[in-house]
Amino acid sequence: MKIEKSRIGDAYYYPLSKLSELGFNIDELPYSIKVLVENTLRNMDGDKITEDDLEAIAGWKTGKDFAFMPTRVVMQDYTGVPLLVDLAAMRSELQRLGLDPTRVNPRIPSDLVIDHSIQVDYFGTGYSLAMNMRTEFERNQERYKFLKWAQGAFTNLRIVPPGNGIIHQVNLEFLSKVIDVREHGGVLTAFPEVVIGTDSHTTMVDGLGVLAWGVGGLEAESVMLGEPYYMSVPEVVGVKLKGEVRDGVTPTDVVLYLTELLRKKGVVGKFVEFFGPSLSLLSVPDRATIANMAPEYGATVGYFPIDEVTLSYLRATDRDAEFVREYSKAQGLMYGREPRYSEVVEVDLGHVEPALAGPRNPDERVPLRKMAELKVGNKVGKKVKDGSVVIASITSCTNTSNPTVMLGAGILARKAVSLGLRVPDFVKTSTAPGSPIVVKYLEExxxxxxxEALRFHIVGFGCTTCIGNSGPLPKEVEDDLRQGIEAYAVISGNRNFEGRIYPLLKGTYLASPILVVAYALAGRININFETEPIGIDPNGRPVFLKDVWPSLKEISKYMEIALNPQFFREQKSKIFEGDENWKKLPVSQGVTFSWDPSSTYIVEPPWFRGESKPFQEIRDARILMILGDKITTDHISPAGPIAPDSDAGRYLKERGAKELNTFGARRGNHEVMLRGGFSNPKVKNLMVQREGGFTIHYPDGKIDTIFNVAAMYKKEGVPLVIFAGKQYGTGSSRDWAAKVTSLLGIRVVVAESFERIHRSNLVAMGVLPVEANWSGANLRGDELVDVILSDLKPRAEVTVRIKGGKGEREIRGIARVETKAEVEYLRHGGILNYVFTKIKSNSFV
Incomplete structure (x- = not known):
């Protein structure tokens, strides 16, 4: 099948209209599917991407496998460092084998934004930002030296240094082109961007018309090295937006409403595409807020087609809107005609009301008017009492990208200060914008x-509290929490899983930045804002939330300031430079990395040394854990602080580490990560009567940490399995959750359902995910388990035989291996060995 290229200006493009002439109903396809059709058409080479791939996606044959080539990869440092460590290890192994190390190199443009490492150690002062950044460099010097080496050693890799913002806001405001133009097949070619990222909220740029989603670092790694991305043709749920939001309702309220609705609807593994008469009422920042939360409502993407609103945002942020318009119109990608969808969900924006989400999951929406009904205890500590809000943080890419809610927070603060209100001293406050642009327009x-008068000083430009880097609480507050006081956080983030934000909290609520400031002023979570004052002014008069709440009219006065092209032009010109801390970092040279045997941050991983272990049927495995529903990647591989008395903490102290730092910062050291597997204090293993990372070793019945018990089983040559409930692996797309599963010796995870990215990550590490209902098996944990496959193929039937306890019984399940490519990964013992085998043979071209 050969399609003649057409031309726009100096660039060629692959016209989708030609496929209509071949019998494909291109005009009826969802816009997101059209983007994938163009990609597959352009990259069809008869080898990696074939006519079968094109027919699958152009014919929108849902469930059928196809391959395509993403146009760009984006990474943040927590997930990007281990990925680049893997690439560096491949180079080292090639050198040991006498082969050319430069065979390992990104084949497509790849961007890494350093944004996850900054922690809120200092807050509430004008020097907070400078001190936090200085501490960040002191803690992470080894990691940052490695990244500067990688920047020089690899081609097609750009590093955005610390202090420039959060990956997704940087991607939204600066890195994304929507329509890219570069050499393809020897000629200058225009095409829509298709971006994959190593962070689940890569979906944020779906709000800009860029088709993007989060994948595991392992998948991103193979794509960077030239492997196509394989997936099943998705169903597309159309969300028809109608009506208008009421005054007092924020974009955050809209996204929490959609998150709850779509999670209940069931869109896991599907594309969600927004359309309808109210689409034009949502700005790109509003759309980006909604798209950002796609992982929370379970969708692969939350896509907004390109329209006039998109073009206006491109102009406001100093990018070429006219070429995007011309190309999109030529290709039928400009919003207009209503496509055919798998199904349609109608949403009336007029039904949305102010709300929060929590205390443990982003889809647990609670209307603001019902927060007063939250049951809290009556314990009183020396500093705080049950129900106190002790963390109030304006944080996360989700909301800090949106001028409506950031300006709204500033207006509420202005009104509160003018009435003499102040935040109680036990509330740790912070503002961590996703971009320096936010500070520019708040200042302007x-x-x-x-x-700042309410202590919401800028503490950094990064994920901070949202990723779990909330930093320490004042000692008196922490002492109260350790004595059983049940306190809360209110943050403008996108995740609030157990133990993520701060391990001693009772819970965390997600809210708009405006409500974050309101709850900071109130100092407690169960206030009734309609009947109770948010505070008392110096003259003893009560001040209510309605007295300080910003109206949409007030916010709109400042919107032109927030979208000033000059701000974006200035920031773009220096985004890859870095501050003096970055510029002063010494850089090692060479195509291979000089591994430091004394390093506790960057250690050569074991993946490429020794034989790979292809998947085989499992016999007489032991059960390492029995887990309930919604086990998150935070439970499996925590990102937060490393406790001194933990296995990881003891390991680091034995090696002279001066500061333990966080698991996120230590992801370049597999020994630390191995000891952190399932060590989250909120993990509930039903085999033991205590929370945290503990289990039982059989047959002796000894209780010990997950790491120690797994090490004993490994020494005995015993394979391991895990049993879990629904939505196993939900949360951040961290490949370490799968890597640590493999390193612990777990060969099979049996769960009632899996989150999309973690399922694929397990396969990529050679671990078999089996979907089965095992609730009637009456597991105790001392049984032996066989896992039997008749044939290793996509979605093969699996028999799980349980021996012991209450006799022998069998469970039927499905191997959640979705594509033929994933079968190959399992046969090679994981995607890393699959890719490395091709590199060694020089067949990766």
């Missing part, structure tokens, strides 16, 4: 001083 609008 004259609102930043009022946020």
């Amino acid at each position: 609008a004259g609102l930043l001083p009022y946020l």
